[in-house]
Amino acid sequence: MTGSCEVCGNEYDKAFEVTAGGKRHVFDSFxxxxxxxxxRCAHCGCRVIGHGVEAQGKQFCCAHCAHATGVHALQDRAQ
Known part of the structure; x- marks a missing residue:
């Protein structure tokens, strides 16, 4: 598929399409x-590209960031 990346505008012969939330997106790279x-993590702002954790309608990159905002019920792994 040839397409123009919606983020950087690059016209690329190996562009790919992602459908998310019913909307079509075209990108030239992951x-x-x-x-x-x-x-984005609700505490540190980094992009959550793994599983992350979620509580009270917010997404966090890790339990540490959730704890920093007062959410203490989450943990990254058993201790």
């Missing part, structure tokens, strides 16, 4: 797809 689609 890096651009992550910038456009990955949620």
């Amino acid at each position: 890096e651009c797809a992550i910038q456009a689609l990955a949620p």
Whole structure:
């Protein structure tokens, strides 16, 4: 598929399409797809590209960040 990346505007012969939330997106790289689609941690602001954790309607990259905002019920792994 040839297409123009919605993030950087690059016209690329190996562009790919992602459908998320009923909307069609075209990217030239996973890096651009992550910038456009990955949620940000509610505490540190980094992109959550793994599973992350979720509580009280917020997404966090890890339990440490959740704890920093007062959410203490989450943990990354058993201790």
